[in-house]
Amino acid sequence: MIAKLIEEEIRKEVLKAQEQGLLPSQLKLRFQVEPPKNKEYGDYATNLALSVAGQVRKNPRELASWFAERMAARKELFEKVEVAGPGFINFFISKKYWQQVPRIIESQGKAYGRLNLGKGRKVQVEFVSANPTGPLHIGHGRGAAVGDTLARLLSFAGFKVDKEYYINDVGRQMKILGRSVYLRAKELRGEKIDFPEDHYKGEYIREIARSLLEREPSFLDLPEEEALERAKNFALEVILSGIKKDLADFGVTYDYWFSEKKLYKENFVEKALSFLKEKGLLYEKDGAIWFRAKDFGDEKDRVVVRATGEPTYFASDIAYHYHKFLVRHYDLVVDIWGADHHGYVPRLKAVIRAFGLPEEKLQVLLIQMVNLLEGGRLKSMSTRAGEFITLRELIDDVGKDATRFIFLTRRADSPLDFDVELAKSRSRENPVYYVQYAHARLASLFRKAEEAGLKNVSAEEVNLSLLETPEDFHLLKLLDYFPDTIEACVTKFEPHLLTFYLLDLATALHDYYTKHRFLSEDLPRSKARLVLAKAVKQVLATGLDLLGVSAPERM
């Protein structure tokens, strides 16, 4: 949070500089306040002077000195302010500021880190949305972890968030699914079936067929059309409820399950297309109807209605986003897709622009592939062939916490090699335990403190200036930085930053443990350290909760 305060101070001083004619009133103010890599350069540094000097043709060091001198006057914030290198301004934050951080955390409790960035704006996060043709696999798990955590973060940052799953329950693959079940059912009845290559071959299809036969032994006697329809709907129901269960056990719940069928039933495909048509953005060619995507940045125009009269999948998507933006009026929509759909982004962005909306209202987050590693070797996966590691297996064998955490230890846009054996082996190589252990260790500390008669020690009654070792300050600075981390996660749509932050905080805590004792003969110091420990525990718990990972009291 100190970074925000410094930024405010800088803005104030810039205004003064403009009044005094030192800087022109027209100025592109772009600068960063961030912790430098090297500690010798203070706690925070800004490139303000460097960024401004170029515009006004002044010596950056002179400019920097002017600012540094004036900022140094704020003694309650800064111990000293220096100019260094080509014109950086380095801030050394006062000990007093750091030492009051635990007091703030204590007073805000679970709300510490909450922001009002969203100002209550409505945002939708749509994720997973896997076709309901089979169980979720490992790749969907990654999307689930990223999407759910991002949603939690957005909500924590003051957005009004809806989580949504889009069900592709219309179209060819649904037909194939129904047919796959139907054929397996016939097989179970003893008929010899030539199972088509492009149908779903997983064992789960047989199970669905079996339970359908048990429940409705006569369904095969229906006319083929009806039987296929029945098989399709039954399969959809079974698979979807399995998906819901898997996700729930993975800590993911949705506000809406949005059916593609609904778009047709309630005529949204028609409405969306006529909306575009009225704007003159549709035309006919070769018997099909095309959308002028090229006029909005896509590489070519796209078919929305085939020559056969059937709408394309793209038409559904236009309708779906019409519904998101022009019916439900979300201020921001985040779609989370597998990276193999990246070619689809310009097409959909074109639609948003065609709706007359700024394209930033749609954020598409691409999640890279998860490669399955077994014994150091890549394994290929395919839903159709029925070869994959399911999310269910991961939850059961590896555990929800470890799985979610591992998925969030990488940027979404870099491919992830998931070594199942390694993740299963509850070894210390699993980073989630490192963070959870820090939390459990603190929980244990408080049990010990209570035994020693130190219960509910409050920041109000302790002398926080006794937090004075380098390790104290390291923890205090990290705690202060927590809200900044939340902000970075949200503005960059990168939830993995939180994971790395928590690893840093846990590292600092473990380090503290080996160098200092929280409980000692020195009662005032013990109390101050307990308040610090409480703040660390609070932030670890809040952070883990945002990741959807539990913060255990014991391990």
Added chain:
RNA sequence: GCGCCCGUAGCUCAACUGGAUAGAGCGCUGGACUUCGAAUCCAGAGGCUGGAGGUUCGAGUCCUCCCGGGCGCGCCA
């Protein structure tokens, strides 16, 4: 052929979107439990950031061209 993403230590990844001396974990070598949890910590070795140019006070980050990898490029979803 065209487009998007990626290439950083032996391996898996960071680097706060252009900042100062590129950082962690694993693995390797060597150390630390009679005291709050050793699922921990400390130290060491390990780098021409795929290559070559360019932009500027300053480049892993931006631009151009190569090399290598992944994924797309349907009136499929």
